Amino acid sequence: MEYPQSFEELVECFKMLPGIGNKAAQRLAYHVLDMNQEDVQRLSNSLINFKKNIQYCKICGHICEGDTCDICKDESRDKSIICVVETSKDVFAMEKLKEYHGLYHVLHGTMSIMDGKTLDDLNVHSLFNRLNDDVKEVIIATNPTREGETTALYLAKLLSKENVNTTRIANGLPMGSNLDYADELTLLKSLEGRKKI
Amino acid sequence: MEYPQSFEELVECFKMLPGIGNKAAQRLAYHVLDMNQEDVQRLSNSLINFKKNIQYCKICGHICEGDTCDICKDESRDKSIICVVETSKDVFAMEKLKEYHGLYHVLHGTMSIMDGKTLDDLNVHSLFNRLNDDVKEVIIATNPTREGETTALYLAKLLSKENVNTTRIANGLPMGSNLDYADELTLLKSLEGRKKI
DSSP: OOHHHHHHHHHHHHTTTTTHHHHHHHHHHHHHHSSSSSHHHHHHHHHHHHHHHHEEEEOOEEEEESOOOOOHTTTTTTEEEEEEEEHHHHHHHHHSOOOOOOEEEEEEEEBTTTTTTTTTGSTTHHEEEEEEEEOOOOOOOOOOOOOHHHHHHHHHHHHHTTSEEEOOOOOOOOOOGGGGOOOHHHHHHHHHHHOOO | OOOOOHHHHHHHTTTTTTOOHHHHHHHHHHHHSSSSSHHHHHHHHHHHHHHHHEEEEEEEOOEEESOOHHHHHHHHOOTTEEEEEHHHHHHHHHHHSSOOOOOOOESSSSSBHHHHHHOGGGHHHHHHHHOOTOOOOOEEEHHHHHHHHHHHHHHHHHHTTTEEEEEEEEOOOOOOOHHHHHOOOHHHHHTTTTTOO
């Protein structure tokens, strides 16, 4: 007894998505069976439209419709400062603060020894092309994970040869957290990064 | 700073799928961005084909391409016995055994007091229409959960008025399991269902 062919095909397609294995894909397919025709059509169309319209900004690598993103196009942004992040998600996280008014540069990942990914595999060359006399500071805001820290170190080393200040976002205890529950590395970073008040 | 419109639309569409919230939908959308054009097209098409081709068998309610499923069409199956299950998934699970050669009837769910679902909301009427002189036994193989058991009880009561034997699949300790770790209800059922060896 085998699943009908259109069923198998949809399951195979769902399995291309991250974190979706055979069981989950089947569950999604059964759900699609119970969805109404319009919703399925809408999902199908939105995939095509998405793929057609969304691309990476040719300047900073952030996702956008068209070839340049709203931030790079925005004349009111502070062009003297570039914040380097791993993914577009991080740009949205930063923008939510409404405190940072500079530009961004999205690396699309991190260096990874395990996956054999070096700085050359990231969106780094275009960052150096952007460094002109206007740019005074590059903030490296990769995640404080092993891969993110490695990337930050290597990137900082390359940037040290350029005429630009390189900074790294601070590590320490998250606000509202508890010394007692903090892991040792975070506590250590928090102590090392202490400031006079 | 908002997500581009095509991005938002795809995220909204993904959120229609079960178990996929905002974060997961965004993660899927970012993944689609990195998928190649052909794969996205394939996923989009498979949704449409699936919806077009897959439907419920008009006799038993099992999923199939066309209006009657392979099992109902199969002349070699034992027409004297109908196994009632909750979902099509259960049919595939039973078929894997290669031990059962009768027919099936898929209820598409269970009764649920919480959701206000009664027997009338399930694929039950068509079951009674199938009961002719050929049918000697109806096996109720709903899950041994609260909802499944309730459904089995009510269904058995209705079937008792028909000229047919009604049976229920056995409860007890799963093979390879451990008395020590079994929950009390399972152990109780196992004891109640003891057989002479």
